[in-house]
Amino acid sequence: MNMIKRIEYLEELKRWKDKDLIKVVTGIRRCGKSTLFELFIEYLKEEKIDDKHIISINLESLEYDFSGYKELYDYVMKMVKDDKKYYVFLDEVQNIEEFQKAVDGLYIKKNIDIYITGSNAFLLSGELATLLTGRYVEIKMLPLSFKEYISAFPDNNNYQMLFLEYMKNGGMPGTISVLDSGINDINKYLDSIFSTVVFKDIMARNKITDKTLLENILKFIFNSIGSPISTKKISDTLTSKGISTSNHTVENYITSFVESYLIYKAERFDVKGKNLLVRDYKYYSVDTGLRSYLLGKKSDSDMGHILENIVYLELLRRGYRVYVGKVDDMEIDFVAESRDGLKYFQVALTVRDEKVLERELKSLQKTGDHYPKYLITMDMDLSADYDGITKINVIDWLLENN
Numbered sequence: 001m002n003m004i005k006r007i008e009y010l011e012e013l014k015r016w017k018d019k020d021l022i023k024v025v026t027g028i029r030r031c032g033k034s035t036l037f038e039l040f041i042e043y044l045k046e047e048k049i050d051d052k053h054i055i056s057i058n059l060e061s062l063e064y065d066f067s068g069y070k071e072l073y074d075y076v077m078k079m080v081k082d083d084k085k086y087y088v089f090l091d092e093v094q095n096i097e098e099f100q101k102a103v104d105g106l107y108i109k110k111n112i113d114i115y116i117t118g119s120n121a122f123l124l125s126g127e128l129a130t131l132l133t134g135r136y137v138e139i140k141m142l143p144l145s146f147k148e149y150i151s152a153f154p155d156n157n158n159y160q161m162l163f164l165e166y167m168k169n170g171g172m173p174g175t176i177s178v179l180d181s182g183i184n185d186i187n188k189y190l191d192s193i194f195s196t197v198v199f200k201d202i203m204a205r206n207k208i209t210d211k212t213l214l215e216n217i218l219k220f221i222f223n224s225i226g227s228p229i230s231t232k233k234i235s236d237t238l239t240s241k242g243i244s245t246s247n248h249t250v251e252n253y254i255t256s257f258v259e260s261y262l263i264y265k266a267e268r269f270d271v272k273g274k275n276l277l278v279r280d281y282k283y284y285s286v287d288t289g290l291r292s293y294l295l296g297k298k299s300d301s302d303m304g305h306i307l308e309n310i311v312y313l314e315l316l317r318r319g320y321r322v323y324v325g326k327v328d329d330m331e332i333d334f335v336a337e338s339r340d341g342l343k344y345f346q347v348a349l350t351v352r353d354e355k356v357l358e359r360e361l362k363s364l365q366k367t368g369d370h371y372p373k374y375l376i377t378m379d380m381d382l383s384a385d386y387d388g389i390t391k392i393n394v395i396d397w398l399l400e401n402n
Contacts, residue, residue, distance in 0.1 A: 004148055004173060006036050008317070012139050013040045013115070018085070022107055022132060023115040026123060027141030028261035028286050029201070030193050032173050033117040034058065036141065037089050040115075044087055055079050058091040069102040076106060083111055090116045094123050100131050107135065120201045121259040143287045144171035145317055146310070146398040152176045159395050160380075167306050170289020190293040201260035208256065215294070216243055217253045221263060221283050222291045223298065226305035226333075228268070228280035228324075254283075261286050266312065269323035269335050271344075271367050282324050284312045304349040307394060308333060311347050311376055318402050330363040342371040350379050351391070364389050 009025075013036070016023050025033050041054055055076055057064050066072045072090075080086050088106060093099045093116045106112050118124075124138060149166050156162060169175050169186055172193060178185040198214065208214060220234050231250040238245050257263045264284050268277040285291040288306050292299040299306070315322045315336050325332030325344065334345040344364055351357040364373045365387070375391040384391040 003035060003039065004032075004144065004152055004176075006032055006039065006141075006148065009036050009139060009141060010039050010043070014043065016137055016139075018113055019137075020135075022103060022136040023113075023139065024124065024136050025115070025117045025139045025141055026121070026261070027117075027119070028143070028193075029119045029197055030172055030174060031141050031143045031261075031286075033119075033141055034091050035173065037091060037115065037117070041087075041089070049085075049087065052079075052081070053084055053086050054089075055086060056089040056091075059095045060092045066096055069096055069098045069100075072096055072099070073102040073105050076102075076112075080109070080112070086112050088112055088114045090114070092117060092119060094118045094120055104131055107132075119197075119260065120205065121261070122205065125259075140316070142171075142313055142317055144173055144176075145314060146171075146395070149176070150399075159399075163395050167288055167303070167310065168292055168300075170287040170292070172287055172289055175289055186289070187293050190289055194290060194293065197260050197262060202256045202262075206252070206256045208253070213238075213243065213245060213249075214253060217245075217250055218257060218262070219294055221254070221257070222285055222295055225284055225291070225302070226282060226308045228282055230280050262290070264312070264316070266322055266324050266334075269325050271325045271327040271332065271335065276323070277326065284309045286313070304347075307349060307376075307378065308347045310398075311345060311394070314398060315345070325363075325367075327363055327366045330366060332363050332367070342369075344371060344373045346373075346375045347394075348375065348377050351375065351377050352379060361386055361389055 013023060025036060027033055037056065041056060044054055045051070057076075059066070066075065076088055090103070093103065096102065103114065103116060106114050146163060146166055149171055150159065150162050153162060165179070169179070172190065174189055175186055178189050198211065202208060202214065203211065216238055217234060220237065221229070231247045231254065234250045235245050235247045258265055263286065266282045266284060268281065270277055288309055291309070312322060312334060315334060320336035320338050320343070323335045323337065325335040332344050333347045336343045336345060344367060346360050346364055348356065348360050351360055360375055364375070367373070373389040374397075375389055376394050376397055377391065378394055380393060383393070383396070
């Protein structure tokens with residue numbers, strides 16, 4: 001399989017090239033961060049950058065067994081032989097204790113342009129954030145968009161079939177290479193990602209020992225995609241099933257899921273009051289394939305919320321800050337905020353039934369403002385306009401230029 005060109009992310013790296021900032025690429029394991037570095041290094045070589053001026057180190061490889069930050073720093077500096085620009089890539093840099101000191105030491109060298117990746121939000125928390133405030137730019141990487149996904153199948157223009165596969169199997173890049181092997185191999189691949197994230201990024205980092213409780217909490221969240229939930233609700237439900245836990249424990253686990261990019265938290269936004277609400281958040285999975293793997297057949301019965309999850313991730317990719325909207329006693333699936341203002345999105349599997357259409361339009365109509373409003377569905381009808389509300393098929397929306 002050819003390497004999928006992560007064009008949007010690649011263009012972002014190109015824009016920041018040679019700028020006096022540390023480029024930090026974050027995202028869940030195996031979402032394509034290392035591949036992005038490979039693509040960018042290819043670009044540098046096309047720009048006639050000499051191989052000797054490209055230093056690439058994968059800190060998960062046994063090839064590099066540094067005892068600490070000083071050894072890493074010294075290793076890189078031994079390879080810097082002249083005053084020309086050097087491009088330094090440190091993959092999974094959080095594996096080195098006090099890595100921020102090596103990164104800062106390299107950053108202050110005028111002829112070093114530094115790029116790092118990490119699979120845990122810990123990378124940009126605490127001391128590193130303090131040390132590097134105003135000196136880094138974060139590129140938040142997600143699994144494949146549907147547009148990127150179909151680029152792996154240039155001879156297949158049956159987008160409906162591909163989209164159903166995408167809903168089920170998700171967008172982790174490695175999934176595509178095992179598609180022909182069947183669902184068992186897809187699940188084995190997704191299990192390997194899940195196990196690595198759970199053991200390396202959650203349990204080891206947060207000193208968590210109860211894997212069963214961890215999985216039960218995550219299954220509850222995955223099963224509640226698109227529904228407001230509280231730590232108390234999770235705790236009470238698990239306790240009623242004989243699984244002992246507390247609100248505090250659940251909260252700690254959820255924080256660790258968010259920090260490892262397994263889930264994303266959508267805060268609730270009062271559209272008329274223009275303020276954030278501080279309870280009953282919604283959570284979305286980083287990848288619908290990982291959700292399908294963990295929930296099994298139960299996940300297949302919830303196509304509407306899977307669709308909602310896909311739209312949520314796409315809005316993040318497009319650079320929006322995404323909230324769940326509340327307008328009076330009704331809900332808007334997503335309020336997407338950018339420097340240009342707001343956009344509203346309602347998501348429904350189908351609105352062929354007039355009553356369903358009326359219900360989905362009603363919350364958008366109640367906003368009382370003139371920001372763009374969209375109703376996204378899987379209906380294959382032509383796009384339509386309902387008094388300024390644009391109804392559009394999800395595949396058309398995902399493939400549009402933005």
